[in-house]
Amino acid sequence: xxxxxxFFLLVLISFLFSNAESIITYELKIANGKGxxxxxxxxxxxxxxxxxxxxxxxxxxxxxxxxxxxxxxxNIDDIINIMYAQFSGNNYDLTVGNLYxxxxxxxxxHTFQNQDIDYxxxxxxxxxxxxxxxxFDIFSSIGxxxxxxxxxxxxxSPSISIKNSxxxxxxxxxxxxFELHYLSMAYKQKYDSKDLMSLFSLTNDxxxxxxxxxxxIVNENPNIEMNNLxxxxxxxxxxxxxxxxxxxxxxFYNKILSERQSGYKNYMSIxxxxxxxxxxxxxxxxxxxxxxxxxxxxxxxxxxxSSVLIGRNLHSIDFSSEYGHQIDINKIYKNNLSxxxxxxxxxxxxxxxxxxxxxxFNIYNDLTSIMTLLPYKQYYIEFSNWSKNDKFYYxxxxxxxxxxxxxxxxxxxTIPMQYVYKLKKGNSFTVYFELQNKxxxxxxxxxxxxxxxxxxxxxxxxxxxxFADLDLDNEDCYAFxxxxxxxxxxxxxxxxxxxxxxxxxxxxxIQQPDFDDGLKVTLRTNF
Amino acid sequence: MFxxxxxxxxxxxxxxxxxxxxxxxxxxxxxxxxxxxxxSYTVINFWFLACEPCKKEMVYLSDFNLKYSKYxxxxxxVNTDNSRTLNKVKPFVNSQNYSFPVLLDPKSLFFRKVGAxxxxxxxxxxxxxxxxxxxxxxxxxxxxxxxxxxxxxxxSEISSDxxxxxxxxxxxxxxxxxxxx
Numbered sequence: 001x002x003x004x005x006x007f008f009l010l011v012l013i014s015f016l017f018s019n020a021e022s023i024i025t026y027e028l029k030i031a032n033g034k035g036x037x038x039x040x041x042x043x044x045x046x047x048x049x050x051x052x053x054x055x056x057x058x059x060x061x062x063x064x065x066x067x068x069x070x071x072x073x074x075n076i077d078d079i080i081n082i083m084y085a086q087f088s089g090n091n092y093d094l095t096v097g098n099l100y101x102x103x104x105x106x107x108x109x110h111t112f113q114n115q116d117i118d119y120x121x122x123x124x125x126x127x128x129x130x131x132x133x134x135x136f137d138i139f140s141s142i143g144x145x146x147x148x149x150x151x152x153x154x155x156x157s158p159s160i161s162i163k164n165s166x167x168x169x170x171x172x173x174x175x176x177x178f179e180l181h182y183l184s185m186a187y188k189q190k191y192d193s194k195d196l197m198s199l200f201s202l203t204n205d206x207x208x209x210x211x212x213x214x215x216x217i218v219n220e221n222p223n224i225e226m227n228n229l230x231x232x233x234x235x236x237x238x239x240x241x242x243x244x245x246x247x248x249x250x251x252f253y254n255k256i257l258s259e260r261q262s263g264y265k266n267y268m269s270i271x272x273x274x275x276x277x278x279x280x281x282x283x284x285x286x287x288x289x290x291x292x293x294x295x296x297x298x299x300x301x302x303x304x305x306s307s308v309l310i311g312r313n314l315h316s317i318d319f320s321s322e323y324g325h326q327i328d329i330n331k332i333y334k335n336n337l338s339x340x341x342x343x344x345x346x347x348x349x350x351x352x353x354x355x356x357x358x359x360x361f362n363i364y365n366d367l368t369s370i371m372t373l374l375p376y377k378q379y380y381i382e383f384s385n386w387s388k389n390d391k392f393y394y395x396x397x398x399x400x401x402x403x404x405x406x407x408x409x410x411x412x413x414t415i416p417m418q419y420v421y422k423l424k425k426g427n428s429f430t431v432y433f434e435l436q437n438k439x440x441x442x443x444x445x446x447x448x449x450x451x452x453x454x455x456x457x458x459x460x461x462x463x464x465x466x467f468a469d470l471d472l473d474n475e476d477c478y479a480f481x482x483x484x485x486x487x488x489x490x491x492x493x494x495x496x497x498x499x500x501x502x503x504x505x506x507x508x509x510i511q512q513p514d515f516d517d518g519l520k521v522t523l524r525t526n527f
Numbered sequence: 528m529f530x531x532x533x534x535x536x537x538x539x540x541x542x543x544x545x546x547x548x549x550x551x552x553x554x555x556x557x558x559x560x561x562x563x564x565x566x567s568y569t570v571i572n573f574w575f576l577a578c579e580p581c582k583k584e585m586v587y588l589s590d591f592n593l594k595y596s597k598y599x600x601x602x603x604x605v606n607t608d609n610s611r612t613l614n615k616v617k618p619f620v621n622s623q624n625y626s627f628p629v630l631l632d633p634k635s636l637f638f639r640k641v642g643a644x645x646x647x648x649x650x651x652x653x654x655x656x657x658x659x660x661x662x663x664x665x666x667x668x669x670x671x672x673x674x675x676x677x678x679x680x681x682x683s684e685i686s687s688d689x690x691x692x693x694x695x696x697x698x699x700x701x702x703x704x705x706x707x708x
Contacts, residue, residue: 056546279618422668428667430666457667
């Protein structure tokens with residue numbers, strides 16, 4: 001109810017400062033499918049209001065019955081998704097309402113909203129950033145939230161709901177290319193027995209620990225409260241041709257229904273350019289194995305794919321328990337040939353198992369010998385270029401993914417390709433064509449997939465896309481999409497079936513869920 | 528809910544001014560957007576690393592930035608990758624040799640502030656700071672229409688350029704009409 005009261009207070013204030021401008025965005029998503037498809041009816045409105053005195057309000061309203069993912073939002077309290085007011089003075093920035101915070105690389109604190117998966121870990125409170133001078137900032141936030149999330153990505157509704165009260169204080173120093181920050185974050189977390197039971201299904205040490213206490217949790221229905229403390233320090237600087245970024249978090253927390261623990265999160269990146277090759281090396285070591293992370297969203301240290309088929313085997317990173325590294329190299333040659341190569345490797349911290357030295361190259365030879373550490377490796381190479389007359393474009397890659405999960409080991413080899421041919425007057429053909437061979441080593445099963453998606457764009461006014469998603473051993477999916485752009489409005493009609501993942505059509509790439517034989521309508525417009 | 532929306536709409540005036548934004552450079556320096564724009568004709572595009580259409584569009588934006596800079600035009604690029612992939616942005620941008628500056632919006636607050644929902648998202652802003660058009664998504668060939676919009680926006684500056692010899696710009700001037708500005 002507090003949201004409603006504050007909302008009407010904001011409306012009242014807006015009336016008082018009537019000399020305002022606004023930007024309003026409306027989005028409608030409707031789906032009606034068969035079988036296991038999730039039918040949904042989602043409406044969301046983003047209202048930005050700017051006042052002459054520098055006051056800025058953001059409100060996001062959502063009416064979704066039902067939403068694609070999450071709970072029905074049909075009562076008045078659920079309709080207000082986000083609401084915050086910001087004011088900037090000469091030396092300070094003040095935010096009241098939902099706080100979206102990021103300090104350093106997010107090892108301790110990064111709050112964000114992801115509407116696609118109905119996730120929002122923002123605090124509801126007050127944040128202030130004060131500039132002491134041109135080189136020093138101090139910042140502080142205080143707030144609370146109830147973070148709802150789905151332990152199993154296949155779930156529609158949240159399976160866990162953790163209540164948090166948080167206080168953050170920190171400082172930042174910057175001079176030229178040197179930056180140093182420190183923050184201290186104290187937070188109280190509350191879990192009820194239902195949350196604890198949901199955590200049983202985690203496939204890491206925390207899940208194992210709680211599973212071993214099943215009888216106690218089921219019979220006693222305990223409510224847990226814990227006080228956690230994190231100290232986060234980060235430094236970035238340039239030394240010669242090298243860019244360094246180092247960050248560390250010290251974490252003190254309670255192992256649920258057990259003793260006090262300490263953990264850490266480390267991250268490092270080094271970037272340089274050698275002989276025209278832009279080279280980035282990243283290292284991560286996240287070790288808070290008995291903590292369910294709510295506020296950390298640190299670097300993933302692997303390449304997030306833009307390919308549909310590669311995206312279906314996305315590395316399931318565990319931010320509480322993972323160490324690994326990645327090297328990523330980019331280069332554009334004189335004839336505009338663009339080249340990218342990337343290699344990522346990661347292991348998990350497991351209780352009672354010794355950590356491996358990532359620079360002991362023997363471990364890379366036979367990953368089956370370190371299967372208990374759930375090894376992940378992925379390399380990717382890609383070339384792309386436009387022809388000299390700017391008519392024809394190609395992008396060809398090769399991806400090799402290997403990951404040992406809790407219950408299966410998957411190896412996939414994918415060749416993603418994209419071709420574009422430009423016609424006169426801004427019309428164009430685009431084809432996404434991808435091939436994948438996937439091997440499930442646990443069940444000794446091999447799968448072959450083909451993804452083909454040609455599209456035609458007509459002078460930016462409308463586009464038509466066809467999707468063929470072929471599983472050479474099972475059922476295929478076919479669909480088409482027609483999108484029309486009229487001024488600030490975009491309307492898309494999708495008919496057919498679709499497998500979930502990142503889908504690129506109509507010049508945008510969006511995460512889409514599985515959909516079976518039906519119609520989807522998406523409308524976006526700015527007022 | 529709709530009453531509330533109507534209420535909100537009713538008291539707001541309707542000019543589409545570009546809001547200011549506090550962003551960061553690739554070297555993590557604080558950037559004030561208004562200071563950066565400084566009365567120029569501007570195109571602002573939003574993108575993230577895994578967005579292939581975004582990267583294709585940026586090649587043309589880099590060309591436009593060079594081609595029309597002498598008429599008071601600039602491109603500002605805003606990356607929306609968050610902490611998960613933020614450190615990969617600078618190496619990628621440096622490797623592409625873009626002619627425009629790339630700014631960081633890792634919390635997507637500015638992205639949200641301008642009413643964007645999907646990437647690539649592009650704003651065309653005139654010299655008075657008014658948003659005169661928005662583009663959502665990019666298909667190859669869309670850059671032709673965008674270039675016409677840019678020329679149309681700066682019609683008086685370009686058409687009064689007595690040293691103009693670039694045939695591609697002259698062709699666009701012949702296609703569009705001054706009244707379209």
